[in-house]
Amino acid sequence: MATKVHMEALSPTMEEGQLVQWLKSEGDDIANGDILAEIETDKATMELVARGDGVLRKIFLDAGGTAPVGSVIGVIAAADEDISGIEGVDGGGASAAPVEAPTPEAAAAAPAPVAAAPVAPPAPAAPAQSEGGRVKASPLARRLAEEAGVDLARIAGSGPGGRVVKRDVEAAKEAGVAMPSAPSWTMDGAEYEDVPTSQMRKTIAKRLVTSIGPVPTFYLTMDVDMSRVMEARKSINAMLERDGGKISINDIVLKATAAALRQHPNCNAQWHDGFIRRFNAVHIGVAVAVEDGLITPIVRNAEMKGIVQIGAEVKELAGRAREKKLMPEEYTGATFSVSNLGMFGIHEFTAIINPPEAGILAVGGIEDTAVVVDGQVAVRPRMKITMSCDHRVIDGAQGSRFLQTLKGMLEEPTAIVL
């Protein structure tokens, strides 16, 4: 008699759990009560114990993957028992884990987001995405999704094995209208360009990795005069006052970063084995401190959004981040990140790159500083920005040019709209 291994509710409020690691492998003998795996709940990392004897025949959820409570994540059965009829959650998250880390600092223990669905009909609803990125969907569902312009990978399948079927596409279509917070964002070919890695780049990558670790990082710092940004913020906020709206300096920094990245696609890029992926769209991960760590929700297509919209999105995402209510696709897939510790009185710092992104900008606080302007000492609000660059992707000169552009935009904000 086969025993299904379920994602158990290991905390009173747990709705889904992330598989930190399996302590048993497929093929291992299991006795009732053995610790099978470590599960990260919304509160802590807990042990999942076996509820039956036999052999761990099947693992459905790889380390790093997330599954809703109650879903089947493994099977314990006799060695020769037919378990083909048992369907588990489709949560092979292993391949995604190393590259989809949600926060720079937490990269080592990165949760592998199973790109969860904006709409989840009942049932264990992990999206039907397998390792190769193939989505299980009925032929009709594929056709309907294409006609409706819905990305199948973002739909939770309610059919067997997570197959996306007609009703799932229809539900997604409806929810898409009703859920403005779900960005209609897809990572398709038009969004980026994969540039094959040249021999020189390969050598640079290889040598530097040997020298400094898997992400050979160097840092570039620039001093920015923020007087014009502060003026701009003041006048924008005066205009917004009527509606109760407000933007922050950081919102302007984000907008300027997005605009500058548009001009420097080599900094808006990711390192992949064999190629460098340069993005046309700018998806900025914004580091947000939460109670027990940090998370980087993403402002999608920041280059196309206005400062007010960026500000509103950051506020909304940060709020939900603190409540731990972000959907995985809301914090994975950034093309560049920004971390701002100015509010803590930090003058300048370096941030750690969140692979496979190639850059992150560390933003310090604005401080009144004595500087020389036109031969005279003047007091100006100054801010230090430090960019961490993955040297495999970005060279010193490229990073510097990007920072020059960014500095120019911050010192003359009208340049952002050029």
Add this chain to the structure above:
Amino acid sequence: MAVITYREALNQALREEMERDPDVFLIGEEVAEYDGAYKVSKGLLAEFGDQRVVDSPISELGFTGLGVGAAMAGLRPVVEFMTFNFAFLAIDQVINSAAKMHYMSEGQFSMPLVFRGPTGAALQLSAQHSQACETYYSHAPGCKVVTPGTPADAKGLLKAAIRDNDPVAFMEGETLYNLKGEVPEDDDFIIPLGVADLKREGGDVSIITHGKMIHVALQAAAKLEKDGIEADVLDLRTIRPLDMDAILATVKKTNRAVYLEEGWPYAGTGAQIVSMIQEEAFDDLDAPLLRVTQADIPMPYAKNLESLAKPSAGHVIEAVKKVLYR
């Protein structure tokens, strides 16, 4: 319209066609003096005489060959098999002679010949007498295969089969002979071969079937209705030629289908049809096509085992819920 039995409907068809065309004659075991093993030929001997209603010896291969020869000579024989279970003895004449004659003679001979009789299981007739044989005949190009499930279809299709210039295996149901139904009284009531009939209109799922299984399908559909599931029940009526347009129409409407047949699954009629559906309507499918068939075993004699081996409304409901992801 008169309400008559399936048996009477067949009898009417034979009588009307024999009256209409003196070349039509009936041959088979006990068709004359005994009025037929299932009384389908009741009264025909008295009406048409022993030149046109001919009792044969118990030699299926022999009298079937005789029918083939008569067709080549220009007559329109109706060869009755007491059951298609016994026609294995004659299948050489059907497949190797009748089905190929037109082709191999380069059209010199047509083969206006009907082989008819019951097929499939009745009740506790055991393995050799409980076989749905239609697949054997539909497998070979050159033979048409008709499986009427209602009295009206039986009459209209038999008349069409007799008037057809190709060999037709006309496969009745032993348990259908007493089935009553409305049948048009028109002498020229013809149902063309190769036209399916939507026996029930639903929209949620397509149950496609043929022969006496339409009644199992309708029973399943009635039960499904109570669960809020509306099923299309498509009766193919003719397995070959096949009404692919009707099949595609219902599948494109419901996006899912279950094929129900009385026979075995392996290389069965359903196997052919689901293959054709996925070829031609792949992008309309929301679920795998499923089949409900007899268990893949010789029919057991034991009553309880026999009823488990036969496809039932319960099996159909199970399959329907599966393709509806319920």
